[in-house]
Amino acid sequence: MQNTSSFIRFIKKHLFEAIDFVFPPQCPYCNQIIHRSQIMCDDCFKQIHFITGSKCHRCGRPLPLTDSEEKLLCPNCIAKRKIYDLSRSAFVYDSFSRNAILKLKHADRTDLRHFFVQYMIRAGADLFEKTDLIIPVPLHWKRRLTRKYNQSSVLAELLAKKIKKPYSTTVLTRQRFTRSQAFKNNQKRKENVKNAFCINPNYDIKGLSVLLIDDVLTTGATAEACAKILKQNGAKAVYVLTIAQVIQN
Numbered sequence: 001m002q003n004t005s006s007f008i009r010f011i012k013k014h015l016f017e018a019i020d021f022v023f024p025p026q027c028p029y030c031n032q033i034i035h036r037s038q039i040m041c042d043d044c045f046k047q048i049h050f051i052t053g054s055k056c057h058r059c060g061r062p063l064p065l066t067d068s069e070e071k072l073l074c075p076n077c078i079a080k081r082k083i084y085d086l087s088r089s090a091f092v093y094d095s096f097s098r099n100a101i102l103k104l105k106h107a108d109r110t111d112l113r114h115f116f117v118q119y120m121i122r123a124g125a126d127l128f129e130k131t132d133l134i135i136p137v138p139l140h141w142k143r144r145l146t147r148k149y150n151q152s153s154v155l156a157e158l159l160a161k162k163i164k165k166p167y168s169t170t171v172l173t174r175q176r177f178t179r180s181q182a183f184k185n186n187q188k189r190k191e192n193v194k195n196a197f198c199i200n201p202n203y204d205i206k207g208l209s210v211l212l213i214d215d216v217l218t219t220g221a222t223a224e225a226c227a228k229i230l231k232q233n234g235a236k237a238v239y240v241l242t243i244a245q246v247i248q249n
Contacts, residue, residue, distance in 0.1 A: 028112055029100060039115045049092035051123065051245065059220075060088040060123070061247060082220055084212070084227035084238040088127060089245035090119035093216055097244045101215050105151045116243045117158045124211070124241040131239065132208040134160045134167040137226055138174040138197070155243070156213035165211070171203045172226060181222065189221035197226050199233045206234030217245040 024033045027041040034041050054063040057071035059082070066072070091097045103109040104116070136152035144150060153169050160167030175198045181189050199205065210230055212223060217240060227238040 087240035090123040093244035193225040209237040
């Protein structure tokens with residue numbers, strides 16, 4: 001039995017070496033050849049702005065460094081509480097993270113999900129114990145026809161598998177086609193997604209804590225529209241986890 005296992009490991013090792021020789025792994029950002037054990041090259045990794053250290057307890061926005069152990073809030077969360085309960089993001093949304101996220105959304109680079117989910121798990125660790133169900137922000141069927149897949153579903157499915165939580169793409173649906181949220185202010189974003197989502201009547205989410213997955217948190221308008229309909233249908237809490245967050249001054 002031991003000899004069989006050793007033989008299988010030997011075959012796998014040399015098979016991967018052969019594949020890497022013919023199709024060497026590349027950095028998803030700059031296409032530089034990298035080692036199989038690497039996710040990206042060292043130069044690109046250094047350019048990522050991770051959200052670490054002190055952050056707002058509710059929205060996860062970075063805060064000035066402090067030694068306080070209290071659950072601090074940013075000025076926006078003090079001024080107005082969002083409909084969703086907590087949100088977390090792995091990276092700051094800037095030109096570097098934007099490039100990779102657009103590759104995931106529009107260039108069939110679903111392989112990037114492994115990199116993103118690895119850091120989303122770190123960013124959202126405090127949410128998972130309270131989570132009963134993982135749901136992606138849904139795409140309208142018209143947009144899915146052009147994109148071929150929902151990037152939020154790709155992330156949510158892998159995340160659910162990694163943290164061993166239930167996952168569904170059919171509980172929450174987008175009942176109305178909406179224009180892109182890009183280049184819209186907060187009010188226009190809210191109007192654009194108003195009444196865009198609905199709950200599948202075949203599902204009962206009463207009393208459940210839902211983790212909503214999306215790629216980017218900008219103003220939170222889409223997340224709030226989803227959270228509103230989820231809570232109207234009985235969800236106990238709604239948490240939001242994204243790859244990146246726009247940090248507004």
